[in-house]
Amino acid sequence: MRDVAVIGIGMIKWGELWEKSLRTIFVEAALNAIDDAGVDHIDSMYVGCMSSGLFVGQEHLGALLADYLGIAPVSAVRVESACASGGAAFRQGFIEVASGMSDIVLVGGVEKMTDVSGGGATFALSTAADQEYEVYNGVTFPGLYAMMARAHMERYGTTRKQLAQVAVKNHENGSKNPHAQFQMKITVDQVINSVMIADPLTILDCSPITDGAAAAILCPLEVARKISKKPVVKVKSSSAATDSIAIHQRKDITHLQAAEDAAAKAYKLAGVEPSDVDLAEVHDCFTIAEICAIEALGFVEKGKGGSATEAGETAIGGRIPINPSGGLKAKGHPVGATGVAQICEVVTQLRGDAGERQVENARIGLTQNMGGTCASCVVHILEVA
Amino acid sequence: MSTSARYWREIPQRYRLEAGKCSGCGAIWFPPRLVCKECGKREFEVVNLPDRGKVQTFTVIRVPPSEFCDQAPYALGVIELENGVLLQCQIADCSPDELSVGMPVRIEFRKIKEEGEAGIICYGYKAVPVRE
Amino acid sequence: MAGIVGYGAYAPRYRIKVEEIAKVWGTDAESYKRGLRLEEKSVPGLDQDVITMSVEAARNALKRARIDPKKIGAVYIGSESHPYAVKPSGTVVGEAIGATPDVHCADFEFACKAGTEGMFVALGLIEAGKMEYALAIGADTSQGAPSDALEYSTAAGAAAFIFGTKDVIAEVTHTFSYMTDTPDFWRREYMHYPRHAGRFTGAPAYFKHIKGAAKAIMEISGKKPEDFAHVVFHQPNGKFPTTVGKQLGFKPQQLETGLLCPRLGNTYSGSSPMGLTAVLDVAKPGEEILMVSYGSGAGSDAFIYRITEKITEVQGLAPKTTDYLDRNKVYIDYGTYAKLRKKIRMGE
Numbered sequence: 096m097r098d099v100a101v102i103g104i105g106m107i108k109w110g111e112l113w114e115k116s117l118r119t120i121f122v123e124a125a126l127n128a129i130d131d132a133g134v135d136h137i138d139s140m141y142v143g144c145m146s147s148g149l150f151v152g153q154e155h156l157g158a159l160l161a162d163y164l165g166i167a168p169v170s171a172v173r174v175e176s177a178c179a180s181g182g183a184a185f186r187q188g189f190i191e192v193a194s195g196m197s198d199i200v201l202v203g204g205v206e207k208m209t210d211v212s213g214g215g216a217t218f219a220l221s222t223a224a225d226q227e228y229e230v231y232n233g234v235t236f237p238g239l240y241a242m243m244a245r246a247h248m249e250r251y252g253t254t255r256k257q258l259a260q261v262a263v264k265n266h267e268n269g270s271k272n273p274h275a276q277f278q279m280k281i282t283v284d285q286v287i288n289s290v291m292i293a294d295p296l297t298i299l300d301c302s303p304i305t306d307g308a309a310a311a312i313l314c315p316l317e318v319a320r321k322i323s324k325k326p327v328v329k330v331k332s333s334s335a336a337t338d339s340i341a342i343h344q345r346k347d348i349t350h351l352q353a354a355e356d357a358a359a360k361a362y363k364l365a366g367v368e369p370s371d372v373d374l375a376e377v378h379d380c381f382t383i384a385e386i387c388a389i390e391a392l393g394f395v396e397k398g399k400g401g402s403a404t405e406a407g408e409t410a411i412g413g414r415i416p417i418n419p420s421g422g423l424k425a426k427g428h429p430v431g432a433t434g435v436a437q438i439c440e441v442v443t444q445l446r447g448d449a450g451e452r453q454v455e456n457a458r459i460g461l462t463q464n465m466g467g468t469c470a471s472c473v474v475h476i477l478e479v480a
Numbered sequence: 481m482s483t484s485a486r487y488w489r490e491i492p493q494r495y496r497l498e499a500g501k502c503s504g505c506g507a508i509w510f511p512p513r514l515v516c517k518e519c520g521k522r523e524f525e526v527v528n529l530p531d532r533g534k535v536q537t538f539t540v541i542r543v544p545p546s547e548f549c550d551q552a553p554y555a556l557g558v559i560e561l562e563n564g565v566l567l568q569c570q571i572a573d574c575s576p577d578e579l580s581v582g583m584p585v586r587i588e589f590r591k592i593k594e595e596g597e598a599g600i601i602c603y604g605y606k607a608v609p610v611r612e
Numbered sequence: 613m614a615g616i617v618g619y620g621a622y623a624p625r626y627r628i629k630v631e632e633i634a635k636v637w638g639t640d641a642e643s644y645k646r647g648l649r650l651e652e653k654s655v656p657g658l659d660q661d662v663i664t665m666s667v668e669a670a671r672n673a674l675k676r677a678r679i680d681p682k683k684i685g686a687v688y689i690g691s692e693s694h695p696y697a698v699k700p701s702g703t704v705v706g707e708a709i710g711a712t713p714d715v716h717c718a719d720f721e722f723a724c725k726a727g728t729e730g731m732f733v734a735l736g737l738i739e740a741g742k743m744e745y746a747l748a749i750g751a752d753t754s755q756g757a758p759s760d761a762l763e764y765s766t767a768a769g770a771a772a773f774i775f776g777t778k779d780v781i782a783e784v785t786h787t788f789s790y791m792t793d794t795p796d797f798w799r800r801e802y803m804h805y806p807r808h809a810g811r812f813t814g815a816p817a818y819f820k821h822i823k824g825a826a827k828a829i830m831e832i833s834g835k836k837p838e839d840f841a842h843v844v845f846h847q848p849n850g851k852f853p854t855t856v857g858k859q860l861g862f863k864p865q866q867l868e869t870g871l872l873c874p875r876l877g878n879t880y881s882g883s884s885p886m887g888l889t890a891v892l893d894v895a896k897p898g899e900e901i902l903m904v905s906y907g908s909g910a911g912s913d914a915f916i917y918r919i920t921e922k923i924t925e926v927q928g929l930a931p932k933t934t935d936y937l938d939r940n941k942v943y944i945d946y947g948t949y950a951k952l953r954k955k956i957r958m959g960e
Contacts, residue, residue, distance in 0.1 A: 214546035241539035302530040589667040
């Protein structure tokens with residue numbers, strides 16, 4: 096296997112992009128990545144997208160987007176793993192470069208979510224859960240995470256305030272990210288007193304509906320060292336794991352087993368420990384998700400995710416900064432784009448280009464992107480080469 | 481909209497809580513599987529799950545999927561049945577402030593949803609509090 | 613002798629008081645309470661219909677019968693509110709209780725008499741030796757038009773009976789049916805609410821048919837009113853059965869146990885069957901029970917039951933009818949009632 100580097104990243108401002116179509120936002124992000132990398136061609140492309148079929152009625156994204164990006168006839172396929180589609184697409188790109196099959200691979204993630212009604216979006220997202228044994232009974236994603244939150248609170252004493260603190264911290268970070276959907280700060284009281292969605296989670300515990308795209312360009316590390324004019328970021332390891340799709344079929348509803356499994360492999364392949372990681376972008380689709388994720392990734396002890404967050408350990412400047420980009424909560428969560436955007440943020444941080452939200456002396460960064468209630472999980476560890 | 485076949489083929493589970501008991505390790509899977517997740521065996525006998533259990537965790541759905549709009553707010557939980565099997569379903573006949581972890585429940589046959597005014601009526605299981 | 617081997621009832625927990633309905637329409641609640649002996653009625657939840665209530669009542673009957681559901685040869689459901697206009701309720705119930713596929717299913721409709729109609733046919737099949745067990749259910753989620761007098765009584769509930777010849781708890785010693793074409797109440801296809809003929813539903817309809825059937829069955833059986841420990845009549849309100857009982861020579865105490873209407877409402881096809889389940893819950897070996905249903909259109913089915921020694925073994929095996937009537941009930945306001953009964957026009 097060849098060592099692989101990220102030589103280009105491309106983001107756009109996320110939000111409710113009423114005037115822009117799926118193909119437009121994708122091409123904008125991809126062009127930003129191509130310009131950032133300074134490459135003159137692309138050998139292959141992967142597109143992470145969860146549900147363009149349900150959101151905009153469009154499947155077959157590989158061909159469509161390669162055409163509009165002007166890179167046809169190269170190979171281009173869509174990768175789907177629910178909300179982990181972006182991370183999974185990045186992993187496919189990594190494998191293709193590492194294997195020697197291609198040299199310059201573009202990985203993009205995209206989701207255009209506002210072309211359907213709220214009910215339509217709820218339905219599309221719910222397809223990531225077990226249709227026959229969860230969704231059939233009327234559950235929603237906020238509902239599933241709410242049940243995980245309730246169980247976590249019962250077992251570990253995690254408090255309503257600690258959940259809220261995740262959102263407060265991520266909005267604080269998002270306020271420093273020009274690409275973020277939300278750039279306003281919020282308070283714990285605002286979170287707790289906002290509209291209840293699925294007890295105990297309120298609307299400010301939930302990531303928003305977002306239109307967005309992100310892209311990254313991968314190439315062999317040796318090539319990157321030759322052509323890149325920016326600090327080279329190496330992909331130290333890539334791993335993925337799966338778990339039962341329905342939360343009630345898991346041994347421990349409070350634990351993201353797939354995240355632990357994927358992380359264990361990623362740490363081993365990279366030869367690092369959780370304590371070596373300088374920052375992480377984790378999948379905070381709901382406040383409880385970040386608490387469970389940092390526990391599964393080994394940044395905090397099991398059950399201590401809430402108290403660590405409350406103590407400021409996960410803030411920029413804290414022991415282990417989590418989601419300096421603002422996370423899914425503030426940056427937005429265009430589901431298929433999220434995993435790629437996490438890579439973009441870590442690369443930005445490792446290059447030292449994160450401005451006001453820069454984590455000092457960042458050398459090693461981790462991304463954790465999960466599908467559904469973590470029935471699939473992709474973890475990447477990146478390092479300044 | 482899907483055809484009624486998709487609903488129909490789940491009837492043994494939805495109506496009678498039919499599960500698969502692994503002939504190798506005795507693990508019970510609901511819904512039944514073709515391969516035991518515990519031991520890998522592929523032989524199962526059909527067993528019916530008990531109709532009593534307790535609430536392991538719960539929520540109250542206040543922003544429902546469109547098919548459930550008229551029912552909201554409604555409670556939903558993970559139920560641990562008497563034999564340890566877990567399932568997820570609505571908790572009916574219960575106001576949000578009555579819910580608690582560990583609450584004893586019984587499984588009842590209820591209407592889950594309707595596929596519009598002219599579509600099929602979908603039935604299944606819900607938990608109801610045992611108040612005796 | 614053939615008879616009932618297991619029985620069970622079911623009623624939803626929601627109740628609305630006569631006062632609450634009267635408040636909305638500006639009527640005098642006392643006239644319904646004193647005049648018709650109505651206090652409150654049951655209301656089904658959004659997730660309850662004839663099929664769900666029938667399944668629960670049938671499961672209670674199975675608990676008492678202690679039989680393998682595969683041995684049930686017929687599932688009959690009588691109702692005027694089958695959830696589908698076309699597609700049987702019986703197959704869903706049969707599937708849910710595990711009686712399918714070697715079973716005969718039929719849905720009956722005969723206004724409030726459909727439940728006893730199913731019982732009559734089930735009993736006949738057992739007596740003919742066609743099958744080992746037959747299940748008959750009377751269930752309804754009946755609707756009265758808003759502001760109509762019926763709105764104060766139309767309720768929801770179900771009662772299920774398994775007939776057989778082994779371990780019988782209530783032998784059916786006599787039956788009698790009495791029918792004429794009497795248009796006192798009807799609902800045309802595609803109409804949401806029924807219509808009725810006002811005071812014409814009394815003397816020439818309810819009273820004539822109940823008395824016709826009751827007098828005939830007492831005559832063929834040689835029984836007198838005082839021979840019965842309990843008597844159950846169809847109960848569209850609390851007053852009609854009390855009056856017809858008095859006219860036939862029964863004492864109020866004989867009607868008391870089976871008279872559920874004042875606190876349950878009229879469960880239509882479930883009405884006299886649920887009254888019978890309440891009686892069976894407390895009946896003693898050797899007692900005789902008279903039951904007379906009434907369905908508009910019009911007709912009455914009459915049954916005489918003789919309780920056996922077996923009854924005491926099964927009474928406690930499933931919830932009693934009064935448990936459903938008295939426990940866990942929740943009072944709702946008219947707005948909630950309108951929502952639960954889908955009287956509110958929703959957006960797309």
